[in-house]
Amino acid sequence: MPSVPPPSGVYVPAVLFFDQNEEFDEVAIIAHVLRLAQGGVTGILVQGSNGEAQHLSHDERKHAIALTRQTLDANGFQNVLVIAGTGAQSTKETKKLCVDAKEAGATHVLVLTPSVWPPQMTKANIIRFHQEVADASPIPTMIYNFPTVTAGIDLDSDTIATLAAHPNIVGTKLSCGNIGKLQRLTSSVPASEFATFPGKSDVFLQGLISGSAGVIGALPNVAPKAHLQLIKLYKEGKLEEAAKLQALLGHADWQLGKVGSIAGIKAVVAKHFGYGQTFVRGPLGAVELQGFAIDKLEELIALEKSL
Template sequence: MAVNGSGRTQSSPPPEGIYVPVATFFAAEGSSNYNKTSPPLDLETQTRHSLFLVEGGIKGLVILGSTGEAIFLKPRERNELISSQRKALDDAGYKDRPIIAGTATQNIDETLEMIKESKEAGAEYAMVLSPGYFASSTSQTGIQKWFEAVADEAVLPVLIYHYPGVTNNLYIAPSTFEKLAAHPNIVGTKLSHGIIDDQTLIAASPRIDHEKFYVFTGLGQNLLPVLAIGGVAAIDGLAGVFPRLVVRLFNMFNETLSKGLTKKDISEMRDLQFSICEGEKLVARWGVVGVKEACARVWGMGSRTGGRLPLAGGFEDGEAEWSKWSKTFDELKNIEEKFKKEGKEG
């Protein structure tokens, strides 16, 4: 790391690759330690899922993001979750797979405390959700100063988490990203929206040093176009169910950059993107509830009803709802298993 002109050491972005915003697994209804108000963590399933992901080529884990139901966890549980998965990855020989810890608070001091505790628990990066409580009254200058205040004191490199869907539609303009990208401790962003022109204005901006600031799409359904405009990869929910599918598209795109692009390559990448888009419809409709439902039904991993209120219980009409998705997910499972047999990822 180099020393920036501000005097602060220039932080490095996380390694390029596909990351997963992992679901947090809780004890299922009917289990011996189940509590309907606050079911305990199911760390056994959590570890099984983490290893399933990295064995499928996932570069690292985002723990305690929106998919991780971070707002429902107590500080002790946050630290236990991070430390258990850091140990599980290290013990399995995956010390090179970073953990990015999410924060979702409005208060700067509380955000900094979470980042500090996350580092102590084993995280290497912090993904900081924008403060959206007063979204209608917040200026772009206010957003900039809030993130700069966090990044100035944060003990981990910061990625900006821009997700209007959970922040009262708070908008961060591309011009604001250009200013924030110059901060030596802000190393990238996860853009969880489909505004492709804004994504282009950030990922392709000549006023951003893209060696120091990485743009990740939060939507796997946008992966191929975002790679084409200068984004580095995705932090994607569907990859939590079918890691090899999403990793394969990422790898194919980067392989074509070195060997040269052919019409066959374009056709294969379009087919993969199409398959990903079909699966992402479930994630877009049901979020973490859909991810957990799919993990349980496709791989027997976790419980379809293992959440915390108000998300506990899974689909309201489970079998009828899953019947709308089962054909698509059976096809995606076949593709995933085919890629596993080929052994190119992992």
């Protein structure tokens, strides 16, 4: 059976909640998964950059995937996909994490480029890494381009297009936010074979106009319904309303980033949605919302609660 990309829609790299001992807070994790599913997301990315994957053991990573899949299935959300982040610093470990992801219930995996030795990550080595992982993975793979967490390594559209030709590589998340790169890919690789997603809500509408498959972004952790609303407005041709909502998403995404993405999301969710705490695994630190200008973020939350 040929590998197929995930369907278009809103995907969220979910934060993972911990208790004061930095162990899984499963009650909060389950509450978060359910709120996202009830908000209409197409899929949940477990161990994206917001999921603190690099701070987890292999067993913890596998358990987080399984817990997400089991929570969705037990509550009538069998159609919500689970994508697993499986990037590691060696090809061998990445292959193992892909197998674990399949066993835990993921349908696709998202793979970061290794970055411990940036000068050694030539275009040829990057292509070989992703192709070898895709060859071995029991489920379809996607390319995760996020220069901020890969020591500045930024895959260009030519490299990604080359990888898109692999039969088991079915998409990409562009957290670089480069719309030109996104449009070069959407206009040269069939959407039925390769899904191109921006990785930031502040270019969500721009991505849709350029042929993206939706969005995989941090902000839907806070406001999944608002993101679904933007897709609805776009599909209905209400571009002026969609642009107004996009402006709010862009301001809110910027403010959330200034608070501090992972810890900030947890702080916002705990305050406004009543579950979870702000604990993160070291060396990250918890943040407090006091002192930050989050007026646009709070405006978005008010909209979310009204939908």
